Structure formats: C-alpha cells, structure tokens
Amino acid sequence: MTESGARTWRAPRGTARHRQQHHRHRHAGRITYAVLTLFAAGSLFPLVWTAIAASRNTTRLAQTPPPFWFGSNLFRNLRIAWTDANMGTALFNTVLVAGTVTAGTVLFSTLAGFAFAKLRFRFKKLLLLLVIGTMMVPPQLGVVPLYMLIAELSWTDRLQAVVLPTLVSAFGVFFMRQYLLQALPTELVEAARVDGASSWRVVWHVVLPAARPAMAVLGMLTFVVAWNDFFWPIIALTQNGNPTVQVALTGLGRGYIPDQSVIMAGALLGTLPLLLAFVIFGKHIVGGIMTGAVKG
Numbered sequence: 001m002t003e004s005g006a007r008t009w010r011a012p013r014g015t016a017r018h019r020q021q022h023h024r025h026r027h028a029g030r031i032t033y034a035v036l037t038l039f040a041a042g043s044l045f046p047l048v049w050t051a052i053a054a055s056r057n058t059t060r061l062a063q064t065p066p067p068f069w070f071g072s073n074l075f076r077n078l079r080i081a082w083t084d085a086n087m088g089t090a091l092f093n094t095v096l097v098a099g100t101v102t103a104g105t106v107l108f109s110t111l112a113g114f115a116f117a118k119l120r121f122r123f124k125k126l127l128l129l130l131v132i133g134t135m136m137v138p139p140q141l142g143v144v145p146l147y148m149l150i151a152e153l154s155w156t157d158r159l160q161a162v163v164l165p166t167l168v169s170a171f172g173v174f175f176m177r178q179y180l181l182q183a184l185p186t187e188l189v190e191a192a193r194v195d196g197a198s199s200w201r202v203v204w205h206v207v208l209p210a211a212r213p214a215m216a217v218l219g220m221l222t223f224v225v226a227w228n229d230f231f232w233p234i235i236a237l238t239q240n241g242n243p244t245v246q247v248a249l250t251g252l253g254r255g256y257i258p259d260q261s262v263i264m265a266g267a268l269l270g271t272l273p274l275l276l277a278f279v280i281f282g283k284h285i286v287g288g289i290m291t292g293a294v295k296g
Contacts, residue, residue, distance in 0.1 A: 100163050158242060172222065
C-alpha cells in the first residue's frame, strides 16, 4: 500500500474500527465546545443586558459597577414603555409592514432573478448592470425626491409610504439570479415549455420549487431589515400617528432626563417578536438552506 493510499484508507462499514472512526468524526472536542460556548455567550449578552437594564431603574444603571442581575422593575417598565410608546399599534404596524415588504421582495426578486438567469431578451446585460449599479448609490440621496413624491400623493404618515418604496431590492434580484443560475437547469425549463406549459405554470411548478431555499434565506434577511428599519420610517411616519416599532421607541428618549430603564424595556418589547419568529421558523429556514446546499 502506498503512502497516499494509507492516508485515504477507511475501515469497512460495520466493523468496530469503522464505528470508532464514525464516532470520532461526529463528536467535536472540548476546545470546539468551549469556542462555541464563548460565541453563544457573546451573542446573547446584549439581549441579557437589555433585560437586566429593563428590570432596574435609571439611578441604579448610572452607578458603578453596573448591575449584572435582574431587578424587580421589569413588568413596571414594560407597562410604562407599552403605554408611552403606543407599542400595541407600533407592533401591529411593524408586523404588517415587514410582512408585506418581505412577501413583495421575495416574489418580485424571484421573478426578476429568473428572468435575468434563464430568459433571453434585449439589453439583458445592460439592465442587470443598472440593477447592480443601484446598490452603489447611497439611499440618503433619494430621500428628498422620495419625500416630495409621497407628499404629492398625500401619503405622509401612512404605511404605504414605507411599504411601496421597498417592495423589491436590487440585492434580492441579484441574489436570486445567482442562485437560479446554478440551482435551476435550463433543460428543465425547456422541457416544461415543450410540454406546453405557460410562463406562469413554469414559474409556479418549476421556478418556485427550485428557488425555495434561497427564498427562505432572502425572506429572513428582508424581514429583519424591514423590522429594524429606522431611517426612512422616521421621516415618513410620526410617533403619534402610524408608527413602526423603531419610530415609536424614539418617543421614549424624549425629555430632560430620559429614563434609560424604560427605553431598554421598549427595546426589549420590540425585539421579542423577532426572536419569537426565529424560534418558530428557524428550523424551516435552516432546513431550506441545507436542502439547497445538498441539491447544489
């Protein structure tokens, strides 16, 4: 047996040596678990600290050293933040805005990505370059003309002013185009055409099933961005009218001496629904990603 053959030799299946090798490959060492524990603790620390700060008062938060355990004011601060920030309306509006933006972005980006990946039409490369080029333009440059447009349409302080400008994204189109180039065989589309399928049947029965893993990833990213969006909603909406969560939280920081514990309680209220969504749909998202990775 050569040296290279010795390095690549594996024990036959079913033998004790094979089971030992399989067991060794499946279980990580202590160093791996220690590193993963440190990363998990570092990721959870901001959330835990927010909950600790929300359970204290401003005086205690200003002391040195700061508190490192929970206090007794959590539910009191949550109740104040819920009332002062109009959090019920804000959460409903944010779920509506983030859900609509996510659905629109995933649908339109998938359709456009399929067109750029598999269809033939004039100026295809030029249009794709224009789409990618919009990603290089800072969004702040379009704020003034966009606000003038929504003011002309009398959409100020209305949710459609936040939803419609973000129903499709250049990143989503490029992301879906790159995925469908590899995951969707051209022969499959042509076979559906030969069988007499219309364009919509091709999209529904061929494109969408193939693009489902990428759609799950894009939907997750879009939902998080839409939920945490602050720059444009604070311009188009008001805290007392139709606020989203991020706009509503600005009302908690007003005053001569802002109550930091109440602000932290409001931030906790705005974060919990997002965490709940990850807990409920996390397995489906990861499963979709792994399915796409295995098929690729």
